[in-house]
Amino acid sequence: MKNSRRRFLQIAGVSALGLGAKPVLNAFALGGGKGYHVASGEDALTAEQWAMVIDTRKLQTAEAVEPIIEACNKIHNIPTAIDNKNHEVKWIWEDHYHHVFPDKTNKFLDEAVEHKPFLLLCNHCENPPCCRVCPTKATFKRESDGIVLMDFHRCIGCRFCMAACPFGARSFNFRDPRPFIEANNKEFPTRMKGVVEKCNFCAERLAIGKMPACVEASNGAIAFGDLYDEHSVVRELLKENYTIRRKQTLGTEPSVYYIV
């Protein structure tokens, strides 16, 4: 049952927006990459705006965050074997506090905070500048649940969205990524060269009633839920804990919160 529905998700080249003009587009769509169908089955998880709370107190070491990153890399066919730093593709990765929160860095910082890893990913901003600048609507904010998605078949690779994202969340396929995928997941599309990609909050998993892969792999360190449901797990956490977000003064309203 689950399986057949999952296969249904692989239907090529269709995404939530712009269905009407799609046939015209297909004439231009090159390469074998498949888009993913974002229609949802009956046990799909829904929300007004998905949000994430990362409890960094529970993620003190590189060993703690590694399986989380790996889970994402594996199921999303991330070309992890690319060794040229310039061409790196990352959906979720780790960095130090002062890179993650450059505007909240004190000269003298709690040593534990200074040394522990912080997870970075697309913030699925409520006012996403990446979507504002895209000339083709290849990246768009899904009305139904606020996830910022990519249509790999429509993207022209102008990289305007990369210049617009203030969080460095986007990667460009500077070359064909397929030879560099280590764990090939047949159930998720691979991408072609020349298009931009980023974290999709596991839209394909939410559609079949599953939590995002990183959340599942985090042993409870990452919570995921509806920002506008006051009983959701993220709202409970936000109520009880002091949280920070990346560069919230820029007004993009990131949906990823950190408990430090």
Added chain:
Amino acid sequence: MLELAVKGNKWYWGWMVVLLGVIGAGFGLYLMQLKFGLGITGMSRDVSWGFYIANFTYLVGVAAGGVMVVLPYYLHDYKAYGKITILGEFLAIASIVMCLLFILVDLGQPMRALNVLLYPTTNSVLFYDAVVLNGYLFLNLVIGWNVLEAERNGVHYQSWLKPLIYISIPWAVSIHTVTAYLYCGLPGRHFWLTAILAPRFLASAFAAGPALLILLCLFIRRFTNFDPGKAQIQALAKTVAYAISINVFFLLCEVFVGFYSNIPGHMDHLKYLFVGLHGHGALVPWMWASMIFMATGIVLTVTPATRKNETSLMIACIVIVLGTWIDKGLGMISGGFVPNPMHQVNEYAPTMPEIGITLGVYAIGALVLTVLYKMAVGVKEEIHD
């Protein structure tokens, strides 16, 4: 009029062959890029726009600069420019052709370029940029061609051209304004996030465009029987003098705001460009060269004696073209990406294939310009015979 472009001496044809050679080589490299991907360039996850977009930005300026002869002639009835408006319009055409090509070679999926028109997205500045650039190309083609043909036939140009000519003047301003808006509306890119970016782009454009035009006029006078005129060149030189001074003034305004406010986000990019940041400073010598070039340009064009002397004026124009190219091309675009949003320094330098493709595009522009100027000069020579 095209027949004028196929009559030429051995220098003309030699030049064309050289250009075709460069175009061929550039095209070969582009095929390589198509096959491999943009990975053959020096761009990266952090510096995601490089040489192509930098040259695009510069050439939008050159195209807009053409208006500096069109405007005085049509709006202020400055008759002397009547002789050379066509040179400004044709320079704009060649520049826009290069701009569009630079955008095209920068795309990861160029076959999908038409998606911009198939899915018009009115919240994207890139959409407007495509519209104004193509519109400007169209306007200049129609105006330039018809006015020149009328001149050849010894008649006044058609009256329906007049509104198009008037529209083309603010349109020239719009192309560079919209191009600046590509950059200055992005949150988190502090180097570009400044209201003075569009005015600064325009100032640099109105220096670089006319400076290039002066060099072309001097060349035409030397090698053809058409003299664009001493008064015309001097008038252009004054435009250059004002514009380059304003450009440097705007830059100093940026420096003041950044350093007096002492806000790191505003200072870091300037520091990276002029003194280096965290031990990285690949652009430092370039930026200082640019400053010296532009300062020299100001001294030579503002001082009456050196402005009136055409040899020193020529030197002034050369250093102004180079200085503004480094400032806007090299510094402005990659400087905006360094440091990255995580405040890490990841530098950029173009690769050989990237430079080769860039030269190929410039060669196409030079070819277009040569053909257009050959026709324009041919018509002028006919009339004066």
